[in-house]
Amino acid sequence: MIIGGSPTLEDGEAEGDTTGDGDGDSGDGDGDPATGDGDGDPGDGDGDAGPFVYSEYDPDGVVMIDALFVLTEAAVDEIAGQGQTPEQFLDWRIDDLNAALARSLVDSSTVRSLGYHVLSEDDYMRTGAWPGPTDFNINAALGWLSTYRAAYGADKILMIASTAESQSPAAWGGGAVSSYWVEFLPINHEFGHCMGGGHCNEGDPDSYNFGFPLAGYDEDGWPYPSGLSGGTMMCGNNVNFFSNPEVTLSLAEIEAYVDEGIMQAQDYAAALGPGGSLQLGHPIYANMAQTWRDNELPAARSVPTAKYPGDPGTYYAKDDCAGFYADEGYTNLVLELCSGETDQDLADQSISSVMLGRDVHVNLYTDTDFGAGSTCGGILERLAFSSPSLSAICEHHGLENIDGGVAAVAVYPPSDRPTHQMFEGQFEFHSSGESPFCSSVDGETLTVLRDGVAWTGTAAIFEQTLALPYSIEFDYLSKHVGDDPPADGISVFFAKDAGAYAGQVPPRETLGFIADGTGYAIELNIWTNQVSLRDGDYITIGQTVNTSTYTDGVWVPVRVDVALDGVTLWFDNQQILAEAVVIDDSHARVGIGAGSGAYTSEFSVRNFALVPG
Numbered sequence: 001m002i003i004g005g006s007p008t009l010e011d012g013e014a015e016g017d018t019t020g021d022g023d024g025d026s027g028d029g030d031g032d033p034a035t036g037d038g039d040g041d042p043g044d045g046d047g048d049a050g051p052f053v054y055s056e057y058d059p060d061g062v063v064m065i066d067a068l069f070v071l072t073e074a075a076v077d078e079i080a081g082q083g084q085t086p087e088q089f090l091d092w093r094i095d096d097l098n099a100a101l102a103r104s105l106v107d108s109s110t111v112r113s114l115g116y117h118v119l120s121e122d123d124y125m126r127t128g129a130w131p132g133p134t135d136f137n138i139n140a141a142l143g144w145l146s147t148y149r150a151a152y153g154a155d156k157i158l159m160i161a162s163t164a165e166s167q168s169p170a171a172w173g174g175g176a177v178s179s180y181w182v183e184f185l186p187i188n189h190e191f192g193h194c195m196g197g198g199h200c201n202e203g204d205p206d207s208y209n210f211g212f213p214l215a216g217y218d219e220d221g222w223p224y225p226s227g228l229s230g231g232t233m234m235c236g237n238n239v240n241f242f243s244n245p246e247v248t249l250s251l252a253e254i255e256a257y258v259d260e261g262i263m264q265a266q267d268y269a270a271a272l273g274p275g276g277s278l279q280l281g282h283p284i285y286a287n288m289a290q291t292w293r294d295n296e297l298p299a300a301r302s303v304p305t306a307k308y309p310g311d312p313g314t315y316y317a318k319d320d321c322a323g324f325y326a327d328e329g330y331t332n333l334v335l336e337l338c339s340g341e342t343d344q345d346l347a348d349q350s351i352s353s354v355m356l357g358r359d360v361h362v363n364l365y366t367d368t369d370f371g372a373g374s375t376c377g378g379i380l381e382r383l384a385f386s387s388p389s390l391s392a393i394c395e396h397h398g399l400e401n402i403d404g405g406v407a408a409v410a411v412y413p414p415s416d417r418p419t420h421q422m423f424e425g426q427f428e429f430h431s432s433g434e435s436p437f438c439s440s441v442d443g444e445t446l447t448v449l450r451d452g453v454a455w456t457g458t459a460a461i462f463e464q465t466l467a468l469p470y471s472i473e474f475d476y477l478s479k480h481v482g483d484d485p486p487a488d489g490i491s492v493f494f495a496k497d498a499g500a501y502a503g504q505v506p507p508r509e510t511l512g513f514i515a516d517g518t519g520y521a522i523e524l525n526i527w528t529n530q531v532s533l534r535d536g537d538y539i540t541i542g543q544t545v546n547t548s549t550y551t552d553g554v555w556v557p558v559r560v561d562v563a564l565d566g567v568t569l570w571f572d573n574q575q576i577l578a579e580a581v582v583i584d585d586s587h588a589r590v591g592i593g594a595g596s597g598a599y600t601s602e603f604s605v606r607n608f609a610l611v612p613g
Contacts, residue, residue, distance in 0.1 A: 050328055052308070052389035054396035056300040059310040063109035063296045066305055067094060067191075068154035069116040070145055072131050074162035076118055078182045086116045093187050096240075100188050100233065103262070104242040104280075104289045109296035111191070114152050114307060114384075119144050122417045128503030131161045133168040138179035143505040147435045148420065151361065151382040153306030155299055156194055158187065175455060176302065176433070188233045192242065192288060196295045200235035201285040209291035211235025212243035212281045221285040228271045230264050232280055234288055238264045244289035245281035254278060301452055303434060304397050307385040314386045316357040322411050325353040328389045328403075337411040344368050344408040351406040355386045363422065364390070365408040366441045370424045374443025375608055377425020378407075384414070398450060400441045426463040427591075428498070430512075432505040436460045436594075444606045448490060448512075449594035451480055451602035457508035461498050461591035462610060468495075468585050469563040469613030474592075478526060479553035480601040486550055487527035487599035490592055491534070494562050495519045498589040510538045512593020519587060522560055522569050522577070526550040526601060533567055533579045542579040549576075555606070563613060 058064050069090050071079075079089045094113040101110070123144040124130045131137055141159040142149065149157070159179045166181040173179070173190030180190070192211075201210040203221045211234030215227030223235075230236040232243045240262045241247065249257070251272065257263040272278060281287050308314075314330075316323045321338040325331055330353050337343060339360050347368060354362055362383040371377025379399050387393050391403040412419035427446060429435045433456040439447045449458050472492060480486035491511040496519030506512035513521045515538040523532050532544040549571060556572040562583065569577040590610055594603045 050389065052328060052392040054305055054389075054392050055309050056297070056305055057309065058110070058112075062107070063300045064112045064305065064309065065109060065155050065296060065300045066112050066114050066153050066303070066307065067156040067158060068114040068145075068149075068152050069158045069160060070141060071116055071118050072161045072165060073118060073120065074131075074165055075160050075182050078162045078164075090116060093185065097188050097191060100240050100242060101292070103240070103247075104244050104292075105246055106242065106244075106289050106292050108293055109300065111156075112307075114154055117145065117148055117152065118415065120415060120417065126502070127505065131165040134161075134166055134170065134172050134179040134181065135168065137161055137166060138172045138174070138177045141177045141179065142433050146431070147382065147429070148384070148414075149303060150434050150437075151306060151384040151420075153303050153384075155302045156191065158191075160185070186237060188240065189237050192234050192292075195299060196291050197234045197242075197288050200231070201282075205284055208283075208285060208287040210243065210286045211237075211288060212286040214239065214278065217282055217285045221282075228268065228278075229266060232286075232288065235286070239280070241280050242288040242292060243281040243286040245279060245283045245287055246289075247280040249278045249280065251276060302454065306383070306393070308388055311386070314355060314388075316355045316386070319357040319359045320413075321357050322360055322362050323355045324349075324351045324406075324409065325355070326350050328352045328391070330355050330386070330388060337409060339411055339413050340416075342408065342410045344370070346409065347407045349406070350404040351409075352390055352403050353386075353388050354383060354390070356383060359413060360411050361414050361420065363410040363412075363419070364402060364406050365410075365423075366402055366405050367425075367443060368407040370408055370410075370422055371438070371443070372424035375426055376438035376440075376443050376446045377423055377427070378443035379405075379438055379441055380423050382420065398447070399437075399439050402441065405441055427460040428463065428501075429458070429460055430501045430506050431458040432456055432508060434458075439604065440606070444608075446592075446605050446608065448592050448603045448605065449596060449601075451600050454596055454598055454600050455508060457506035457510075457512045457593065457595045459501060459506040459512040459514075459591055459593040461496075461501065461589055462608065464610050465588040465590070466610050466612055467588075468583060469561070471611045471613060472560040472562065472590055472609075473611055474558055474605040474608040475555045476551065476558045477553065477555050477604045477606075478549070478551045478601050480599075484599050485527070486601035488595045488597055488601075489523065489525035489527060489549070490594045490603050491521040491523050492558075492560050492592055493519050493521040494560070494590045495583055495585055495587050496536075496589045496591065497587040498591075506593055506595075508595035508597065510534075510593075511595040513538060519589075520567065520581075520583065521593070522567070524549040524571075527597075527599070531569065531571075531577055533569075533577065533581070536584075541581055545577050547576060550601070558605075561613065 127143040129140045157177045163183045171180045173193035178190035198210045211232040213223040213231040215224040230238040232241045324335040326334045364381045367373045367378035436448045491513040500514040500516040517536040521534045529548045533541045559570040561568040566580045
């Protein structure tokens with residue numbers, strides 16, 4: 001956290017937890033904006049022969065942490081009042097962050113700007129939350145962004161409201177989100193918090209994720225009270241470095257950095273002595289550069305990248321249109337659609353790559369009826385950036401390959417929320433971060449929560465309702481890749497008021513179930529290895545059963561029998577739980593939620609059905 005006001009204020013506050021839209025990236029690329037081949041014809045892109053691979057690494061093997069600016073409309077107006085476009089106002093700030101990393105000898109990762117996204121009144125009405133102080137916005141941002149986060153592939157979110165909306169005692173950063181207002185943008189500091197950084201060390205010998213005060217630390221890890229003032233980005237925030245004990249500056253280097261505005265002016269020669277030098281870290285107490293390296297790959301993997309690695313900005317020749325190509329690498333144009341247009345007659349076409357104009361997004365559907373033809377709805381892939389290979393992006397996103405399988409498309413401006421959300425499958429999706437998604441072309445597999453998505457709650461609410469008694473039947477899979485343990489679990493809920501999800505994101509702590517006093521849930525928690533029946537306030541009914549429901553990548557059948565006088569759970573053809581309870585059937589919605597903390601797992605279901613009893 002940084003206190004509002006001068007960006008060179010001393011640090012020492014408690015750390016916080018935790019698109020008119022933009023075109024995503026203002027990069028101008030080389031050659032012709034449609035094809036990259038410079039001949040100006042949008043239909044014959046020579047492209048790249050491939051092979052194409054989406055990755056969290058750039059072509060040089062450097063980890064990419066993808067960052068998206070999220071602005072309120074009032075913030076855009078305030079920036080325009082300063083005579084700038086959002087691109088002019090924002091883009092240099094990520095360049096400055098990367099320059100600070102390079103000076104701090106962090107060369108294993110870089111932060112890539114994805115451009116900006118503008119929030120609308122629809123986002124606030126959907127979540128029941130409007131912009132407020134920065135500490136409020138940091139918690140609301142992911143709900144406002146919703147499924148756009150996955151479309152952009154945004155690992156980190158920089159939330160910026162107008163000064164009038166959100167001027168506060170402090171800016172905040174932590175987890176996936178940092179929060180600011182237009183007149184106060186200490187981005188390097190707050191992004192450092194999002195990468196695991198603290199402020200100044202205060203005697204902790206077991207952690208080095210702190211900044212370095214220029215006066216140094218004593219032998220017990222406390223900042224010296226006198227000497228040079230200020231410090232690196234996380235401790236003082238007026239020396240544009242991240243602490244690193246491997247960085248030592250001579251007086252001549254310091255003088256040059258002062259001239260560039262990278263370090264504050266003061267009498268360094270008097271403090272350091274003739275020929276003196278200044279070390280900008282401590283091997284035990286302050287090595288934020290190493291903390292960044294420790295966390296860079298998990299950060300880059302938090303949301304699968306959606307912009308092709310190394311792409312400086314590939315755009316279709318017409319800003320408000322998109323080109324659909326029969327071959328990878330934007331070769332053999334078969335269809336052009338412009339903003340507001342859809343096509344549901346592509347089953348006989350073969351779409352392998354898609355190039356977007358600067359002012360449009362694209363939805364790709366494997367179902368001709370936008371998802372209405374199957375239980376889950378088939379695959380919906382939302383594109384905020386051009387994709388040279390649908391096969392490659394599907395592989396990276398954990399989807400079945402839709403190359404040659406696109407049956408319907410929609411082209412729309414990024415501000416068109418209804419079209420962005422358009423999906424006619426039988427589930428309604430909600431999330432505090434990345435949403436559930438249909439992951440198979442046949443439309444029967446639903447991934448409720450993807451592995452590797454930490455600190456997230458999701459819910460998928462089934463469209464069909466039945467009067468009691470009924471059974472909820474599906475096949476279930478949980479799996480995790482990595483050395484850390486799988487966690488947390490799913491909730492199978494019923495007799496629920498789905499209206500609760502209109503104004504609140506699903507809480508991860510209760511596995512996506514909103515405890516509003518309505519409905520019931522069967523909890524299958526793979527972290528605690530417990531199964532229980534919960535009431536509308538998520539309080540346990542009856543006994544908790546201690547058993548593992550982690551399937552380790554194997555599909556197992558699950559059935560929940562719901563009657564007016566009790567609930568029974570069958571897991572892998574074994575009765576696990578049976579509770580006698582009078583069910584309040586005043587509400588009728590059924591669904592599945594999931595939650596994760598620091599540890600994660602994939603939770604998927606298929607062949608979901610509501611069967612009369």
